[in-house]
Amino acid sequence: MTTTMGDAEIRNIVDGGTFHGPVIQGGTVHFHLDGRPPHAGGTPEIDPWTAAATASAIWDHVPAARETTIVRAHTLAVVGALAAVRDRAEAALGDDPWQDPVMAVRFAERVEWLLGEPEADGPFELYPAEAALLVLLPFIYRANQLLATAQFAAAVTPARLESTAEEGPERLSFEAYAADYGMLRDRTQLRPESAAPIRWWLFHRWLLRRGALADPADVARLLDTMGEQARPLGEILDTSRITHLLHGIRRGPDVANAEFLEQLPADDRVRGPGHQRVRDRRLVLLLALAFSTCLDVTALPDVVVEHLGIPHPVDLGQLRETVERAAWGGDPALPVLRADCHHEAVIEGLRAYTTRADEVLHAVARAGRERITCAMPALPARLSADQVRPAAGVFDGWAGFRMDERRVRELLMGVQLYKDRDLAVRELYQNALDACRYRRARTEYLHRTEPASYHYEGRITFEQGFDRDGRGYVECRDNGIGMGEAELRGVFSQAGARFAEQAEFRLERAAWERLDPPVELFPNSRFGIGVLSYFMLTDELTVTTCRMGPTGSPGPVLDVSIHGPGHLFRIVERAPKGEECGTTVRLHLRESAASWSCVDVLERLLGVAEFDTAAVHGDRRADWPTGVVQVRKQPERERFGFDAHGVRAAWADAPKGVQVTWTEHGGALLVDGLVVQPNVRGGVLSTEDAGLSGVVVNLTGPYAPAQLSADRIQVLDDVSSTLLDLLSPAAEALAAADQPLPNYAWVCRLTGTSPQLADLLGPV
Structure with a gap:
């Protein structure tokens, strides 16, 4: 069968049932109306993503009066293009032990499960554009996730332990993030076989913290990659719409935040094949809830990774098998997660994961009642993990270390x-x-x-x-x-x-x-x-x-x-x-x-x-007053207190984020305007509690040190070189200006507390 679209001739192979209407398709994707695998006889085996999209029951929620054929064909073409993106990205991530090849299909199945059985006269219905988005988003999410992971993995090389002086900004950012997980980092040294899974897990969390899984520029590049396959769907695949939907998927209960929902159209008429409407707010709620039930291994609670690098660690192969076999069963109003687990940490992780999914459910149900004007599908009343249990013959019982919440x-x-x-x-x-x-x-x-x-x-x-x-x-x-x-x-x-x-x-x-x-x-x-x-x-x-x-x-x-x-x-x-x-x-x-x-x-x-x-x-x-160094009314020095007073002179050419004020008496190091003391002293820093004498330096914005003590009193970073780089030109400007400072008595006082700072001021 041959169809002409524009100047291009496109071949479409259709089997598996009687077909009425045009077939429009970009590329070569073989699809089947009944969702069964293609017959033997030389036809290539259908891709799992294309098979899942072809057989999806989501289309059944579109009333018969709304023609789906054209939108459905283009949707399947996009899924085929996404599968090609997936293959390239997965090939670049062969070393990632947390890869979950069937996650997207599992996500798509959870969307179908959540929508329930279609009812001919039921209140819940979809436009073809909405059905297309619900079918596509699990695969768009996964392709975008893989692309971002591959891109940053090339710059970060997560499993590499050693560092060099020429590290790029992404690697430095990742290492700073990993430093917050000191116990896990130490295990990679004690048991080197745990280094790859631990550091790759940290890498996935670092990506999420950076917001790399819903970056608008990355989404635009992904849609551009699909080119001719995505273009016929028009505004259905608008970059802003897809970005917001991807962003909402990982929000958890906060997907119901009114401020977020108000950024999405409640009911949007879009240009696409035929008359189309998209109710984005309802879609993002349903997608976030479906994702919360699909058991993404990189989204499991920390308890799973905390049981790596120990004598009886979690086996990631068994974890993937457990997740793939897990299912939601029981009464549709009270679904129960069924999973046979080979490690106690996986049981605890899946139970905590289900508790969070239940929170998402309640947030979505509430938002559906209060903020969504169109009908929602019949949602469960709650989600339970009562049938998450040990696999037969693996272990009998376990206990965990607990903190006394009240005392802590x-x-x-x-x-x-x-x-x-x-x-x-x-x-x-x-x-x-x-x-x-x-x-x-x-x-x-x-x-x-x-x-x-x-x-x-x-x-x-x-x-x-x-x-x-x-x-x-x-x-x-x-x-x-x-x-x-x-x-x-x-x-x-x-x-x-x-x-x-x-x-x-x-x-x-x-x-x-x-x-x-x-x-x-x-x-x-x-x-x-x-x-x-x-x-x-x-x-x-x-x-x-x-x-x-x-x-x-x-x-x-x-x-x-x-x-x-x-x-x-x-x-x-x-x-x-x-x-x-x-x-x-x-x-x-x-x-x-x-x-x-x-x-x-x-x-x-x-x-x-x-x-x-x-x-x-x-x-x-x-x-x-804004930006003005405070003058102490009582100038006596106080331990850990601000005490600058007397004649002052400001550095007019200080870079953005830095304020330098020379002061006749006292001095201080400030971060965001508040007094701090340096934990590491040297260079221009004084030996006194204030950290600086003769000058007040306020570090904000890009100059604010990254590491402060828990009580925010001490700077843990060594800031002496940064201060030297700032105070050298500030001292030159002060010496060249017509100011009451510097004078001989003042410089002599500085010599006793910070000789290097006194040297910067030169002979008086």
Whole structure:
């Protein structure tokens, strides 16, 4: 059979049933209407991806009145092209022990399973374009994942242990990420046979953290690779649409985040073969839920890799076999995962994986009720792992090391670990700083991409006093990005979570980076200590917040009351739309903190404010204008406190991210405006607690050191060479300028604390 499309003549082989209507196809892909393998007699065996797409029951959810033939034929052509991409990428990844060749087919089967049996008069229905996307996305996801993995693996060489001085930025980034997994890294030295699986697993997690699995540029290149096969589907395969769908697949429960869903069309008319509509929000919810049940081996919990490099390790071949044989059975309303496992860590991993999938299910079901106007398929009520069990005769029982959650929590929020209650105020300030930075970046992006004009001036205010019940409190208010329900449930309430690692932020940052010059944001939050540190001052806190949406409009005003780190808290909507975005956090102080003052704390800790900042306690007030080095009202030196005072002179030509201010007395090293002490001293660094004498250096943005101690007081990186590179030209500029500094007495004082810094200033 021959069909003509444009100037090209394309041969199509169709068998397996009676066919009515045109066949349109790019390339040479043999497909069968009934999904059975091709007959013998020289016809090549059908590719597993093409077979799965051909036999997919997803097409049965399209009403008969909506013609699917043309869209279906083009869809199968795209799957064939994706299979060719897969083959090339898999050939380049032959050393990756975590490869899962049938993951895409398993993902596609889970999509079909989730949609259920089609009902002739049921409310759930699809347009051909939607069916095409549900068929294609598992294979697009896998092809894109393989391409990204192969591309970065060539630059990183994950299994290689030794490093060289000429390492590229990707390798350096990977090694910095792997350094956070010290126990696993040590095992690769103790048992070299575990090096490849451990380091490849770290590589896959590093890729996910970088957002490499949904990069718009990579998606565009993948679609371009498919060329003629993808083009007939028109706007169905729009790059932005595919990028958002791929991004949503790995979001987990956060796929239901209103801010994310609002970026997708609720009901989009698209140009394609015939009359087409795509309801992207419903599609992304269904795809994310289907992915959460398909058991991607690289997405299994850490407990699996933590049992490599030990005397009885997880066998990755058996793991793949377990995942391939696993199935969801039982009542469709209460599916149960059935899996026979050969290692106790795999049992624990699959159970934890199912718990997360159940969270995704509840988030999707809720979003379907509240935010999706078209019908959803009948979803299960819950997902269970009750039939994940040991394989016959492998082992009988196991136990795991457990931490006492209450005692660990008390350690984290108490003074035993951090020694200093001031950390709570430092954390309040840094979270407010991040919120203001985030809003500033989002505002800049809107100002540069929208016809309207957008402007923002951040501010942070601390207030300490007594409420109407006579209870002492300290309150931090900012007019930053604010939080919605998703942020309160996620980053805010999860110790260790960082907003810069969240899928939402990575997607937005990708859009910022496409501008020339890109919009920049350097979050200062590193450890996710978050709310736990607040409980060093309080047993109860309240939060009022309003999120700035992607379009710049305020969202709902939400209230939260938290009465302990282990307590549940209720999120209450106080108003459907706020007047001003931002967050207010009030800590109700314990009686033991009655003599403590937030003004004192901030004067010790905060040297330079990035946004206008004020602290008020009774009749005391301190102000930090934006970018101005604070002048101490009481100049006596305090241990670990900011004490710069006297005559000052700023370096006007400092690079972006650096602020250098010469000072007659005192000095300090600051990171994001806050006082720190260098753990490694040498060069221009002084032997005194302040780390620097005669100069205040504030490192932010690209100059901020990567490694700080958990209490954020010490810089763990050796920054002496960086400071020398900065202070050498700063000293030359100071000596050449007509300034009160340098003078002989001042340089003599510096000689006693930092001879190298004094040498930079030359003879006076």
